[in-house]
Amino acid sequence: MKLTFLGTGSGVPAKHRNVSSLALHIDDKEGSVWLFDCGEATQHQILHTSLKPRKITKIFITHLHGDHIFGLPGLLSSRSFQGGEAPLTVYGPKGIGDFIETSLRVSMTHVKYPLNIEEFDEEGLFCDEKDFRIEGKKLVHGIPSYGFRIVQKDMPGALLMDKVKENLIPSGPHLQSLKEGKQVTLADGRIVDGKDFIGPPKKGKVVTVLGDTRYNETSIELGLAADVLIHEATFGAKDEMLAKDYFHSTTIQAAKVAKEAGASQLLLNHISARYQKEEVNMLLDEAREVFPNTIVVNDFDVITIR
Template sequence: MKLQFLGTCAGIPSKMRNVSSLVIQMLQYENECWMVDCGEGTQHQLLHSSLTLSKINKIFITHLHGDHIYGLPGLLGSRSFQGAKNKLQVFGPKGIKEFIDTTLTISNTYIRYPLEIFEIDHGPFLKTDFFTFEAFLLEHGIESYGYRITEKDNHGTLDANKLKQLGVSPGPLFKHLKAGKKVVLDNGREINGADYLGPSQKGKVIAVGGDTRRTENQNCFARDADILVHEATFLQKDEQLAYEHYHSTVGNVAELAKRSGVKALFLNHISSRYSHGVGELLEEGRSVFPNTFIPDDLQSYILKKNGDVVEV
């Protein structure tokens, strides 16, 4: 799993940080590249990365404030102008379809690839062969969601040496055995792939939150996540200000990660009042939850199979 942060600022861009956008690449799965939020200037940020618009096949919008959606019409149009043919799905709160349809119609922008727009509600909204997608309603004054994405558990490692002793060489049969299926060998013997697999590997969980102040739904949304990406607009000393503006503090989110069994926490949506640097925010977060990160724009991280997070 690779995370690339395209925009990490709150509200309006600063000289060092653009407004909200994140790309998640599931590197072990073909054609699984997702964007979460698309603030103004997102496609310009993409020019500084190795990503192309055609690679992105799902976009998740947390809420309809401008710093999370104003880059979307231009990105959709550019994806078409660049010749993308593969389907793109967009998910978001009620109103996202009207926003997209209206801006594309008024600007006379023609989309040449299949575009599907889904308005979501609280709860599971999509299941694929490998992932389950859930939306959790948060508290932000307008409809705002956190997205929880759960990978299907993976079969354990196939014992190739044991199979070679039976005369089974790497090839087409390995694929079926790896899937836990039964196969018939050339000598007529039937073997069960499940008998040659190690312990199953639990699927990864990533939770990406929209803007919110503290709410009960956060606990279910973040529970046991391998990675939690969450806004932290204010320092803890400004908790009252954060509450009044429907936002979270670093301390709020670090406590959430600690009690929820999160493995790694990424803080974004940083107020431009901290344009002098994020050292104080990072110190506050790590004092509660040591495995806390505050990415700069365009920073990328990989979650390795063993659960370690490394910057790339």
């Protein structure tokens, strides 16, 4: 899996940072993409990447502030014009349905694909599929804001070829059946069980995406042992009171969440436009004092989830 950051700024667009949106590329046969937030001009940002709107199958909205949703109507419309036919589901707090439906109705926009809207105002399991489980919990912000924990379910272990050769099992299509854990009857009459030739399951990855929030314990719960934790850092350490007043977090607070959660990597986004390019290094240094494996992401950064 990998992440493409389409907007890493807060509040209003800036020349070097657009407002919030990031894409999670899923390792499946369809090359599906899940979008998290969709601020103004997200579809313009997509034009500078290899991402195809028709590949977006899920959009998760953390909260209903404009810098996280104003790009939705345009993207949903363009996806239809650009040949998107696969169903798309938008998950978001209560009210996202009214926003989407009103925007499309007033602009007389008719999408050609099935558009599903799943609203929530409670915490819990939002989506449970074959390979992934997505949980959501409410954070601490001026309006209901959620964080998402995306858990990739454990994957089957690899076929142990050394053991296959040791047991004189010849090559052929039956190896795929063994890999799937099925019983196979060989040409010499032996019956072998695939479960005996498969290694231990591969642990799935965990990605945590947090919406706007003050420092809080729920963020730590969502980020427990995450491979990647994406946390807003709207303000630097010296502006801690501003962060509190506006229900946001500082660099150091985000780093504390990552440290206490035992995350592997911290990615900081939602950076205030008050911090120009030369000041971003200061923000990074602050966070790394608490949590060394930190990156302040920029628009169009692509991060592979190791």
